[in-house]
């Protein structure tokens with residue numbers, strides 16, 4: 001290459017050289033991922049590598065779907081990867097099937113040093129896959145477990161905000177701290193959880209056209225209480241909607257949440273990383 005050609009290839013002053021990515025990834029934490037699930041068995045390592053390349057080095061794996069093998073798998077992932085932490089519980093959808101043996105698994109894993117919260121637990125009166133009373137009973141019992149092990153609770157609440165707020169107040173769950181994950185309530189619901197001391201986590205749903213009330217709810221959550229998550233493999237954010245969701249996609253959710261909160265993506269990334277570390281008691285990011 002001649003000197004002239006080099007000069008011609010150089011970018012105009014003030015622009016980055018072409019070989020560097022124009023937009024370096026911001027650092028984010030996926031605060032709620034189900035990468036323990038069978039949906040990722042074929043390519044889990046590639047998914048985790050893509051997350052890291054996209055700036056999502058750390059994630060919280062929620063071991064709560066179906067049988068407690070989900071909890072066991074989440075803990076196993078956290079044991080082998082220093083950037084992954086686990087939570088354990090049984091999802092409100094599945095609590096009807098819980099046996100004493102399931103509770104024993106959760107009791108045993110809850111004290112594991114890589115388990116940073118109890119969840120997801122709560123109430124889902126949209127699907128009603130388990131009877132409402134069974135959901136409420138398990139929710140109370142998981143909050144009690146969280147209290148005994150001194151860890152926060154990850155709450156899954158859908159179409160049951162009044163009932164959930166009542167349980168959270170009665171059980172004093174706010175003292176433990178916790179997250180209302182994949183928030184789908186109204187701005188007033190968000191304000192009520194914040195007033196109780198909870199963090200609120202937004203998923204890809206916030207990017208969907210029909211989700212204006214959820215975008216409005218972002219404004220009710222102070223910057224120091226907001227988290228972002230994928231809830232993968234479900235709920236891929238726009239522009240990935242329809243695909244299997246994965247942790248690297250959390251940036252699309254973060255971008256919309258930043259817009260709603262009136263801050264830059266960089267600022268939203270900084271505060272959500274800090275909030276996620278604070279609520280789960282993670283060591284600060286290096």
Ligand SMILES: [Zn+2]
Nearest residue numbers: 120156181182
């Ligand atoms: Zn959930």
Ligand SMILES: [Zn+2]
Nearest residue numbers: 032062120231
């Ligand atoms: Zn989940």
